[in-house]
Amino acid sequence: MQSPLQHLLTEISGRVNPSECTTIATAAAEAARHCLEVPSFADVAAVLLATNVQVCAADEEHVLSCKQRGTAAFGRAQYKQAAQLFSEATRYCDELSSTDYGAVLAARLYCNRALCLTKMQPPRLQEALQDSSAAIACDPTFPKAWYRRACAARALGTVAGPVVLQDARRALQLLQQAAQDTSAAAALVAELEAEQEASEGASTAGGTGSGTSNRHSAAAPAAAALAATAAGSASANGYAATGKLSEGALVPAGADSAAALRLLLQAAGQQLAVAESEEAGRGLVAAASLAAGQDVAQDQPFAHALTKEGRRQVCATCMARLADVAAPFYCRHCPMPSYCSAACRAADPYHQPGGAECGRPWAALLPAEALAALRLARRMAALGERHPAAQQVAALGTHFQELDPSDAAQLAALAAVTHATWQRAVLESAAARAAAGQLPGGGAAHAGSAAGEEAGEEAEEALLSCVTVEAVLSALCRFQINGLAVVPSQRRGSEDRLALALYPVASLMNHSCLPNVAVRFEGSKLIVRTVEAVPAGQPLLHCYGPQAGEMTTPQRQRLLRAQYYFTCRCRACSPAPVQLESPAAAGLKCPSFGGSDGSAGRCAGAVQPPCSVAAGVLHRYQLSAGTGACTACGARLVMDRWQEQQLPELQAAAEAQAAAVAALAQQDRQQQQAGPAAGAAVQQAIRTLRQCLRQRQQHLHPHNLLLGSTHDALAHAWHLAGNHEAAAQHLRHSLAILAHSYPPASTAVAFQQRQLAETLRLAAAAASAATAAAAEAFLCEARQADEAAEAVLQLHFGPEARDR
Ligand SMILES: C[S@@+](CC[C@H](N)C(=O)[O-])C[C@H]1O[C@@H](n2cnc3c(N)ncnc32)[C@H](O)[C@@H]1O
Incomplete structure (x- = not known):
């Protein structure tokens, strides 16, 4: 069933006249015209723009309950749990911090969390320092906040002594004023003063000049560092901490786009250049010879939007993993984004007070690609054409x-709805502000100026006139063929996508099904690494999706045309492709392989059904079209028999495997949440998968990748059943099939080797003392598999290969 949003998009696109979809401008105008006319727009807009999403609205009771439970957990020395409860309370409490009471409460919560962080093993001092600064920002009269910051800074040792002393003295002074216990602060001040005297004595004795001048020179940068921590001014993701979209260098007026490109390339890496080729247009090339296994370029997104999965897992600004953060920060005004630090929160231009994306669900309910495109259009308009990255993106x-x-009309409808929703959000918050008597400030923004980059509603209002439906549609198109999915590792499933992002330099890289570079992400930073030596002047090519070995050439080409609208002419696809691919990977057994009679002299060749078989049928069974004759002996497929008997059996096997895999996934979840999986369900899946394997083995060539997938599913099932030895046996089969299809040094093979190594270790651990020799053999095989995998993964991912 269609969601109301999908229904609206279908309704609008159905009204768009297809003959008007010849250019972006005409399609956008048509969709914009129909968007507001369609009656259901008002209903959908009401949901998208609802303001009741503010579940963070001040809820004092919840804050106090979390604080109380956090204090109790602290009392039980459960510091991690206590920090989580204080985090939960700050999420809500920040909403209160505009009131005196709220600010006081928020300061206590940050301070408590700072203490938990210092008690954790190992202590998280940097985060504790940040939290105590956040506490000071909320309530500068709170002595404990100054005391905690002094303690964290001292333990860290990266902040100069005089600055730490300043904080400790401040804490002491406030405690004295409030007539509270001063003993700990007084002791700290005394210790710090003694340390300082000792260091002054040492430096005077060493004849390095007067103590006073030394003190000032050391304190100044350190004070700035602390002040920066307090204000949260670290820069992340290319955005300045104030929530402004970062300016970067401007191209001088009148300079050409080549100058813009030079500036960008310099920032991304010293060994890059851009060259044009007939087959693929512009592309990144090596400016000098590059060795294999070298990080050669890095890039930050020009625009990005998190997916639903990403919102749960990563910081909205820098995309750092939230699981690694002990003390997360939340948007002060809505429940949508989470941040790894106060600095990243301050740097998010889309969640500043009054911002059009903040506090309303539309930004989370529209598809991530639509939000990413709108952000791209807004940023391009805000930065103007003298910004090099904006120029390159344009x-x-x-x-x-x-x-x-019909696809053009759908895309135009999405652009129109996204634009109209944003426009309403901006206008509604402007109206609310006017009703509350808040007049626009003096610094109204203008596109292309530095002020135009300001976030918040004034800047959004200024952008209303420059960000049109046409600009959003054009941004959607740019994203579709130039954007990248940010993934936590090289796993490619859509469920792993954390964000969609457009990288100004990396978007210049062309595709190869047999790439010479690998791309990885560290938070939002994209890193390009050579996986083979690249001579000077040669293109740097990464893989947009389908790799050689993973699919046949026609399958890859179909996918690239459907997704990126080009016919790939890489070295694996060109008319004389590098000899990688055996027709066996997606082929059937030779008809003279023999039946069940066990006849000798079987042909080991492969046969692919002739092109006369409907493309849909081939696609469904993941087979590729060929001549219908065996590649080795020329024997022809008997079409009637194939269509009447083999095809239905293959279909039954595919369906049964899909059902068994789904059942295993459910058992897996159950095992993770509540202990052992149900034995009967797993045994049933094993029986089904064995039957699939027999059917597939009967018809498919032994190197067909589909057989590998059945072995993988069986390995999973045996793993759930606790029989790791049987699981390892299936993984060996699947590895052998992959090794036939994939090029050498491929990550797909390496990941499979790693999985085999893990399974073998489990099998060794499960082996009884009576089978010590077998256990040793498993461990020996595991070591070999690990070594082979590490060599390839290091090449692709560098030192982080171990974490993957
Ligand atoms: C991300 S852009 C790469 C930069 C692009 N070449 C440019 O000039 O802006 C992707 C586009 O480059 C072209 N392209 C990339 N790899 C290609 C290949 N292997 N064969 C043909 N065209 C390719 C296609 O037009 C594709 O849509």
């Missing part, structure tokens, strides 16, 4: 002309 190709009219 020069990226769009594929609108290649879309079929």
Whole structure:
């Protein structure tokens, strides 16, 4: 069933005249015209723009309950749990911090969390320092906040002594004023003064100049560092901490786009250049010879939007993993974004007070690609054409002309709805502000100026006139063919996508099914690493999705055309492709392989059904079209028999495997949440998968990747059943099949080797004392598999290979 939003998009696109979809401008105008006319727009907009999403609205009772439970957990020395409860309370409490009472409460919560962080093993001092600064920012009269900061800074040892002493003295002074216990603070001040005297004595004795001048020079940068921590001014993701979109260098007025490109390339890496080729247009090339296994470029997104999964897992600004953060920060005004630090919260231009994305669900309910495109259009308009990255993004190709009219109308409808929703959000918050008697400030923003980059509603209002539906549609097209999915590792499933992002330099990289570079992400930073030596002047090519070995050439080409609208001419696809691919990977057994009669002299060749078989049928069974004759002996497929008997059996095997895999996934979840999986369900899945394997083995060539997938599913099932030895046996089979299809040094094979090594270790651990020799053999095989995998993964991912 369609959601109301999908229904609205279908309704609008159904009204768009396909003959008007020949250019972005005409399609956008058509969709914009129909968008507001469609009656259901008002209903959908009401949901998208509802303000009741503010579940963070001040809820004092919840704050106090979390604080109380946090204090109790602290009392039981459960510091991690206590920090989590204080975090939960700060999420709500920040909403109160505009009131005196709220600010006082927030300061206590940050201070308590800072103490938990210092007690954790190992202590999280940097985060404790940040929390005590946050506490000071909320309530500068709170002595404990100054005391905690002094303690954290001293333990860290990265902040100069005089600054730490300043904090400790401040704490002491406030305690004295409030007539509270001063003993701990007084002791700290005394210790710090003694340390300082000793260090002054040492430096005077060493004849390095007067103590006073030394003190000042040391304190100044350190004080600035602390002040920066307090204000949260670290820069992340290319955004300045104030929530402004970072300016970066401007291209001088009148300079050409080549100057903009030079500036960008310099920032991304010293060994890069851009060259144009007939087959693939512009592309990144090596400016000098590059060795294999070298990080050669890095890039930060020009625009990005988190997916639903990403909102749960990573910081909205820098995409650091929230699981690694002991003390997260939340938007002060709505429940949507989480941050790894106060600095990242301050740097999010889309969640500043009054911002159009903050406090309303539309930004989370629209597809991530639509929000990413809107952000791209807003940022381009805000930065103006003298910004090098904006210039480069504007020069990226769009594929609108290649879309079929109904897809073009759908995309235009999405652009129109996204634009109209944003426009309403901006206008509604402006109206609310006016009703509350808040007049616009003096610094109204203008596109292209530094002020134009300001976040918040005044800047959004200024952008209303420059960000049109046409600009959003054009941004959507740019994102579709130039954007990248940010993933936590090289796993490619859509469920792993954390964000969609457009990288100004990396978007210049062309595709190869047999790439010479690998791309990885550290938070939002994209890193390009060579996986083979690249001579000077040669293109740097990464893989947009389908790799050689993973699919046949026609399958890869179909996918690239459907997703990126080009016919790939890489070295694995060109008319004389590098000899990688055996027809066996997606082929059937040779008809003269023999039946069940065990006849000798079987042919080991493969046969692919002839092109006359409907493409849909081939696609469904993941087979590729060929000549219908065996590649080795020329024997022809008997089409009637194949269609009447083999095809239905293959279909039954595919369906049964899909059902068994789904059942295993459910058992897996159950095992993770509540202990052992149900034995009967797993045994049933094993029986089904064995039957699939027999059917597939009967018809498919032994190197067909589909057989590998059945072995993988069986390995999973045996793993759940606790029989790691049987699981390892299936993984060995699957590895052998992968090794036939994938090029050498491929990560797909390496990840499989790693999985085999883990399974073998489990099998060794489960082996009884009576089978010590078997256990040793498993461990020996595991070591070999690990070594082979490490060599490849290091090449692709560098030192982080171990974490993958
Ligand atoms: C992300 S952009 C790469 C930069 C692009 N070449 C440019 O000039 O802006 C992707 C586009 O480059 C082209 N392209 C990339 N790899 C290609 C390949 N292997 N064969 C043909 N065209 C390719 C296609 O037009 C594709 O849509």
